[in-house]
Amino acid sequence: MPIAALPSRRERHVANRFSYGWTPQLSRQIKARGGSAKWFARQLQVGRLDDSFQAASFRWWPTLRMTPEQMWRAQQRGDIGMWEVMEDYRRWCLVRRVQAVPQVLEVMTELWENHLHVPAIGEAEAPYRVSYGRGIRQRALGRYADLLNYAITHPAMGAYLNNLNSTASSPSEDLGRELLELHTVGRGVFTETDVKNSARILTGYTGDLWDTWKVGYKPGNHYRGKVKVLGFTHKNTAGDGRPVVRAYLNYLARHPATARRVARLLAVRFVSDRPPAALITKLAKVYRKHDTAIKPVLKALFESKAFAAAVDSKVRTPEEDVVATYRVLGYRIHATTGSDSAAEAIVWQAGDLGLAPFTWPRPDGRPDRGDAWTSTSRMLASFDLHYTMSGGWWPSKGFSRTTGTAWLPASKVRFDVLVDHLSRTLTGRRAPSWLVTACAQAVKCQPGETITADHPVIRWYLPRLLTTVLDQPAHMTR
Structure with missing residues (x-):
């Protein structure tokens, strides 16, 4: 094959931010669509994209199809632990990120599952966690008001933040407080009286967490x-308080402080750890103008000068590093065949780098800042991941991947040209001179040496060569 073509700076930037990593295949898709802007617009039209992999991969783990009661009974019999179901859910999410066509949808699903965070680790919320995540995915590109209503009234959130046992006489403040502090207006906007009334509004949702696992609503x-939170007031005289809850959540979703928090959340994810204040103000204005719709906000962010200027300014989280490495090395994950298959091992790989998906223990969701993921231990773990995956040693089965001579651009090629080709293929960038030197040292080769299919670089040292390219900042950032 010829030397890999280079994407434009804009194309690579868009791919790295709005997907789980630029790849030559994605680059071809963007060009076929007519450029990054048209590709991005198409990605927002989720119903027109092939989403069959999402449904197919869901069938790889039968535990994900269990009802809450079935899951509990299976654990009681010793057949399977709820923690194992949550492991399967995390695997499914990671595998989708590697291979699903609607990449923007997957990125936004992850963002909302961390913002409206329910850990996939606790027993109380575990039976409801799969349906919670699937529902968030269905609403990830809709209106934040709808997403907030769904998340706050879902039994997974209710179990996690103790709202399923919150009553009129003994209201739990956990969900009422986090709703204000984390999910909507933020600190410094509300008072302790607001928290108490927030908790009162949310009472009535119930669940049997230790027998039938049935959930419902009890007017009693x-x-x-009368309740008052910020500028929201309601007589709240009916036994069925769900209309009050809807009105309250709709009010919070449309609050100016919530608009700024959502705007900042998106700006941090897609622009930089410290996004410009002017961008946040602009995005918040678009959010309110379009009645909490997310797509117009994403479009405004995509078209902003701040986004265009923020190339390579974000450090990949552990799970992003794992997924991006799978993608760029050409791994195609197959149905699970056991603990050493890619579909199973992928969640342990993310954990080895620092954090598996949805295991952050606090309700604020895992951080999306570079300073949280730039420790020495994280870097060493990433280097190990790149090496074992470049060699195809771990995971050891359950996948197909690019191997051997498929990495060669021609039957004969100079070593420095090969390094440039690999840099273009793996990072979408030309190889700087220091990378050529580092690669030559890694495989004990001269830059001008001729490489063929029988050369030791291809036969024995190719994993070292691929790893050296992947270990540079160009792959560790997005």
């Missing part, structure tokens, strides 16, 4: 009486 458990 709902607090009745």
